[in-house]
Amino acid sequence: MESLLGYDRSVTYHHGDLRRTLLAQTASAIAEDGVAKLSMRALAKRAGVSNAAPTYHFGDKAGLLTALAAEGFDLLAEAMSGFGDGGGAHSVGDRRDGAADAGGDEHGLVARGVAYVEFALACPSHFTVMFQPRLLREDDADLAAARQRAGAALSVSVAETRSGPDADFGVAAWSLVHGYATLVLSGAVEPEDALKQARAVAAHLVADGGGTV
Amino acid sequence: MESLLGYDRSVTYHHGDLRRTLLAQTASAIAEDGVAKLSMRALAKRAGVSNAAPTYHFGDKAGLLTALAAEGFDLLAEAMSGFGDGGGAHSVGDRRDGAADAGGDEHGLVARGVAYVEFALACPSHFTVMFQPRLLREDDADLAAARQRAGAALSVSVAETRSGPDADFGVAAWSLVHGYATLVLSGAVEPEDALKQARAVAAHLVADGGGTV
């Protein structure tokens, strides 16, 4: 029977973890071929379930990508937290290569900027989807909540450096790291050593002492 | 006859300008619903031709988007040229709102950064596609050529400001304007007055006098 179906019903039925599995498979599928070529059916095959299983869990393709984006914003919020206040730097994902996080006493804002880039490069699928609202259900509550958490983490990063509410500087800092991450991911900038370069790039901004335009 | 076909054959057959028309319709379709929802068939209807007409001109969907991206890189190169050497500022597209280009004696690099953002906001469909290589035919010769022209224009902009070959600074400047444009286009940053803010943002970087990390 199972050889005909292509999957073992006793295992897949009430998988228990299918939602998480689908999200993970989605991320790796996007990382391989891009979000444009993501197919719900191929995803289902990849996870060893039937065509309609992903649709059941996420409603439709936009729902799937929305869930991925929400997960991404939470990962980003996590990656940006725990720098200054003794929490110790959390590296994205499982890797702990030391070198990237070792420079402990570099400028706090630079460290967080590097963390932003580090996240984008470690989770390219999440990052890509997070900033393509056309692909998402913008009215999704979970997405809004996760986005707000990430936004708060970003604001804190800037506020720690600049006491006054200098909105322009915050936007500039965000633009810098976001742009660098985007350019590297799109292949426009060759990343010999992306994180080292990111640190140098970020330092250009922080080196600006004044800030009044 | 024509009422049955849905188009006037005497007009559409050997349209003479169909390729350009299709590119323009593609740009506006993407601007409306995003590139993910772009349909070759809907595009054909929009242009008043049959299903296969777009495929004939561009090979396939990737070919269409590649042509759009190449056009975008040429528009960008044009937008970035003609600042310092007396050419006068060329505004993107047809609009000439004066205010955006009027501040003649602001820092040259800032002016070019603003031009970059101005282009991205004026041609969002081109800009979006230009930096999504997964959607394109990367081996396309026209794309490579146009991209190189734009790259050269960008390099000149930076080189005019910094004499020495400070690669990091160039990447930082590009990242800043590219990131700001991307964030505005994705809706992540609210553009009260996007260009004014862009100028302020860019000034943060230029205000950095030294540059050595």
Add this chain to the structure above:
DNA sequence: CGAGCAAACTTTCCATTGAAAAGATCTTTT
């Protein structure tokens, strides 16, 4: 313990899509 009930997943079906193949029409060249 078993009957119902909701959750999780499957099967089937349909409209739309991208692309290939082959045909029709117009323009240009010779």
Add this chain to the structure above:
DNA sequence: AAAAGATCTTTTCAATGGAAAGTTTGCTCG
């Protein structure tokens, strides 16, 4: 005028997203 080539159409097919209805599983309540 005849041939050749460019431009556009018609037809066709496999793949896709999604809707609808059916089936299996686990849980709850009597």
